[in-house]
Amino acid sequence: MRALDTLDDLDRRIVVAMQHDGRASWRAIAEMVGSSTATVARRGQSLIASGVIKVAINPALGATGQIDSFFIRINCAPGTQLMVAEQLVAHEDVRFITVVTGQYDIIAELVVKGGATHYPQLLEELQSIQGVERWRSDLVMHIYKVSFDWGRQLFADTLALPDAGNGFERYAEPESCNPTHFDASDWKIIDALRDDGRETFQAIADRVGMNESSVRRRFERLRSSKCIDILTLVPAPALGMGAETLLTVKVTPSRMDAVALELAKHPAIRYLAATLDENSLFCEVILPSTDDLYGFITSTLSQLDGVEGWTASMELLFLKRGFIETPWWRSQVAQTEKKPAA
Template sequence: MTDSALDRLTDLDKRIIVALQRDGRASWRAIAEAVSAPVSTVSRRGQQLIAEGVARIVAVPALDADGPHAQFFVRINCAPGTQMAVAEQLIRDPDVRFCTVVTGSYDIMAELVVRGGATHYPQLAVALQPIAGVERWRSDLVMHVYKVSFDWGRQLYEELVGPSEEAGRPHAGEPETCSPDHFDQADRDILAMLKEDGRETFQRIADRLGLNESSVRRRFERLRASRCVDIVTLVQSAALGMGAETFLTVKVSPDRIDAVAQELARYPFVRYLAALLDDNALLCEVITTSVDDLFRFVTDSLAHLEGVEGWTANMELLFLKRGFVETPWWRAQVGMA
């Protein structure tokens, strides 16, 4: 995807993207109804946006699908000029859930999932130590995830699409628990195909796996109803006019951690929120339309929450991986396409 592809986005394109964030597997007819446009136009333009890499839609199993695990938030300092090489090496690790290059006191931030739980922490060292260019790294256990939002663009929904009956309903919150016994091999084979293309038809999946279409559909809907699968629409924030993505590490008085987290989770532009083990802190990922909006959030809202003692911040420059999936645009942005 080139910058010119983003420059050409129309209001209809943005409405389609927002609708895909809400449900990446919705039919083109359903999306057309949501954005009040002809089905043929929405289908053609939606498929073009995906082909151009403006958006990528994937289905990924819930974290608990493979059993016990621990999540570690990792901050990395690199030797000068090696940030991109280190980041590219990191995203090859299948247990790296997200990876971004940032400003501030660190060069890279990432989340690494340690299978088997926190007692298997040496896996993290094995993943990081061999990477040339890594000078120092700091890891922090993610104790509790308060919010994961895959449809962060919904803050633009009413502006682009108009009010909906779901406007007041929360669309993201604490992940629900899944379990390995919710899956068999056929389920995992179906999700493996949907990780490559989240809009693949049930019929084509059935043909490739030697199953019948109704069985594939029934299995997928069961997993989705059990919250064992997430449909993720990866889209560059600039595509929706969002100019500032920032990680805030918010220090909170120990007796106010949960109360502050519950308050922060209400903001639609808070994309991710978790409690860290170290320094009684909350990790808060915020996406806003501009730096001015970010300034207003930290000065008018965050600074006045009872219990907040301060924060450090790192602005995200380039996201290479999210939801265990490589973003479709980062290589083009750094000239590596």
């Protein structure tokens, strides 16, 4: 993997533009970042080839039927965190997983097909992973915000991104996308884009035995109806972001919705959801530094009426997001293991 400290300002602008739209043409990205199409295409292809960026397409939650999500907090036997994490990465129902600091070793999200009543069927399999010592589950009741282009906070005033507000989406109708919106051809197109979200429509058409215009039309229909997610995965340090933090915020029950709506406006909030346990909000915040994190906590979080307190975990290694394994975590571990002892 390319060293993250070798990315310059243009590289980072390209990354942020691709976070905004991972399938945008190189010409469109060049217009966003203020450079030539040839330069942007060369730089962008290099970022993808070196594993700094991965673009993937996934069906939206609910596309396969009823689901419920659980946040999982795991304590491991000493020295087994990465072995446990690697086992969880391979499980198709794990949506994200990260190794963290604090009172837990691993935090993950498990998406249960068929709803919460099917969760016990997964417990025996996953809790029996060697190294797991403690397993705590918490039901996700409501998602307030998912921001795929959290990096735009770095270039808010200088990057010509199309207006997308602050990335806040209320998910007022979480069942709006369901299996009836897909047919067999749609699933073939999604499968073709799962590993390489920038695959051309013509290449997909050749692979699935359709014409290019039909593939394009079907894709745009799924996209406009929010039945697919376009994910541009990138390690936060590639954008100079050194403080990825998961917060569990305890809130006065009557203020839950109001606090969530205020937090969702903050550009550093990538994910925000209400959980069942202890009237809490689960929040991921991505900021440049611990100083910025301190400022967010003291100037924003602690000032909100209804916030009673919080616990926090710094993210050390992100292995999976949006059901997609990150292309960099294995090389990061390998580099760490090669470093000589001080």
